[in-house]
Amino acid sequence: MNKLLHLTMFTILFLFTACSSKNELVTVIVDGKQGIVKKDGNIIVKPEYDEIQNIEDINNKNIRTKSMHPINFHWIHNYNGELYSIVKKDGKYGIISSENEILVKPQYDSISKEFNGYFKVEKNKSYGLLNTNFELVQKVIYQDVITNSKLVFLKSNNKWSCLNEDNKLKQKESFDEVYPFINGFARFVQNSKWGFIDENCEIVAKAKYDYAYDYSNGFSKIVIEEKTSYIDEKGKQILNPSFSFGQNF
DSSP states (O other): OHHHHHHHHHHHHHHHSOOOOTTOEEEEEETTEEEEEETTSOEEEEEEESEEOOOEETTSOOEEOOOSSSSOSOOOEEOSSOEEEEEEETTEEEEEETTOOEEEEEEESEEOOOBTTEEEEEETTEEEEEETTSOEEEEEEESEEEOSSSSEEEEETTEEEEEOTTSOEEEEEEESEEEEEETTEEEEEETTEEEEEOTTSOEEEEEEESEEOOOBTTBEEEEETTEEEEEOTTSOBOSOSOBSOOOOO
16 A cells, blocks of 8 residues: 555656656655656655756756746756766755766755856855866855856966866965956956956956956957957957057957
């Protein structure tokens, strides 16, 4: 009778709270806890987690499928690479595989989705980075981390550094502020002056301008002592700063 009851509960959850996929994995909920079940009835992950986020493909080759029912909790995907999901248990976040292997023990206050080859993790209001092998490659010691950019930036001692492909800091604690990449270049502020870096974190234009606008059509408009001029993509100033106003190219 008890087995029949559990089977009935899973059948109801399967039909009304799950999402469909060609991978035949669905998320289910029992007594407020979430798990993962295969379409053949095998329980892959017992309902023991407070939250199971979208199952993702570490190689970013997932293809979204349509939900079978409007009442559902997750979009389950098709995959070509290793599958993982960020999960929450006892108030802490970790990462599991689709076969319920613990890839990262639930120990963090938050874990972001993978971007630029890294997961941003938080613990006690400090931040670090995991790589796509789920290894901690930057300790949880930073004031902030930016991964959703052409480069990864880390903040310590109120200054920003870049992270290179070897997980080494570049331009260590050089920038007061960093801005998104636009047309291949990112603005930065250093001692209240503006400059530019390229996508390798090399300084293209030193921080010597009172203000700099994002590159447009190969040129940036810069301001020095309330006068406008322009620099090219090599940081070379093409005109003396003599204009009171100038449009972007």
